Amino acid sequence: MDNDVIIRTKDFNGWYGEKQALKNINLNFYKNKISAIIGPSGCGKSTLLRSINRMNDEIPTYKVDGDMYYGEKNIYDKDLDLTVFRKKVGMVFQKPVPFPMSIFENVAFGLKIHGIKNKNKLEDVVEKSLKDAALWDEVKDELDKSAYSLSGGQQQRLCIARAIAIDPEVILLDEPTSALDPIATQKIERLIEELSEKYTIIIVTHNLAQAVRISDYMYFMYQGELIETGETPNMVKAPKVQLTEDYLNGRIG
Ligand SMILES: Nc1ncnc2c1ncn2[C@@H]1O[C@H](COP(=O)(O)OP(=O)(O)OP(=O)(O)O)[C@@H](O)[C@H]1O
Numbered sequence: 001m002d003n004d005v006i007i008r009t010k011d012f013n014g015w016y017g018e019k020q021a022l023k024n025i026n027l028n029f030y031k032n033k034i035s036a037i038i039g040p041s042g043c044g045k046s047t048l049l050r051s052i053n054r055m056n057d058e059i060p061t062y063k064v065d066g067d068m069y070y071g072e073k074n075i076y077d078k079d080l081d082l083t084v085f086r087k088k089v090g091m092v093f094q095k096p097v098p099f100p101m102s103i104f105e106n107v108a109f110g111l112k113i114h115g116i117k118n119k120n121k122l123e124d125v126v127e128k129s130l131k132d133a134a135l136w137d138e139v140k141d142e143l144d145k146s147a148y149s150l151s152g153g154q155q156q157r158l159c160i161a162r163a164i165a166i167d168p169e170v171i172l173l174d175e176p177t178s179a180l181d182p183i184a185t186q187k188i189e190r191l192i193e194e195l196s197e198k199y200t201i202i203i204v205t206h207n208l209a210q211a212v213r214i215s216d217y218m219y220f221m222y223q224g225e226l227i228e229t230g231e232t233p234n235m236v237k238a239p240k241v242q243l244t245e246d247y248l249n250g251r252i253g
Helices: 045-052 082-088 103-113 119-132 152-165 182-195 208-214 232-237 242-248
Strands: 005-016 019-030 034-038 062-070 089-092 170-174 200-204 217-222 225-231
Touching: 005 045, 005 200, 019 045, 019 062, 019 200, 019 217, 019 225, 034 045, 034 208, 045 062, 045 170, 045 200, 082 089, 089 152, 103 119, 103 152, 119 152, 152 170, 152 182, 182 200, 182 208, 208 232, 217 232, 217 242, 225 232, 225 242, 232 242
Parallel strands: 034 200, 034 217, 089 170, 170 200
Antiparallel strands: 005 019, 005 062, 217 225
């Protein structure tokens, strides 16, 4: 196996009841790269992303078969410790969802859940995470204020800081800028690029221009199938499949 592969799937399928949402997906996601899952509405992007950290387990009708690996570990192995696994694979959602508590407590929350109580340690990690999320300078004097006092873009960076605080290897982002204005979006895009030096980023976006701007690899899906993957500049310049070319040229979706 290629050393740089951090997550891979083999003949992976997903169903909501009778409806097949993911069809025989075979792909690799690469360590410390930004991977963008793209495609028209309803093609299965979120389902694929939410299958990676097994968020979709919470949907009773959702069933999978085939394999998905994180390193050598099968993510769907019955013995997998989900709490430990989700510490390694964090997630940030479309709408920022801060908890109803202070800025500090939002970032410290995951650490406390994992049993870290030492005040100095918590302060260190909160500071570092907020710095990594490019939010520290804006909030360092008001860490005790409610997270709801922040703007939408700041709240999203806070959610990224919260994900970073538990020291993940992979960060999954589901349309993280779709609720934000262009300036906040630009900040998050810049942040994602910086984060990829330390973390593996997998992002779902319906915004093709965004995927092209920030990703190293693109994964184009259509009606539950993975149609084409490749390094972003190559795929943009010379897509191999007609459907990909049609999507890139705005003729689909
Ligand atoms: N909870 C659910 N129950 C039943 N069907 C679902 C559920 N969630 C998604 N689906 C269906 O699965 C398919 C894939 O949906 P998914 O949300 O993964 O697509 P998507 O590419 O992320 O779409 P969008 O860009 O609109 O968010 C769609 O046909 C959708 O209707």
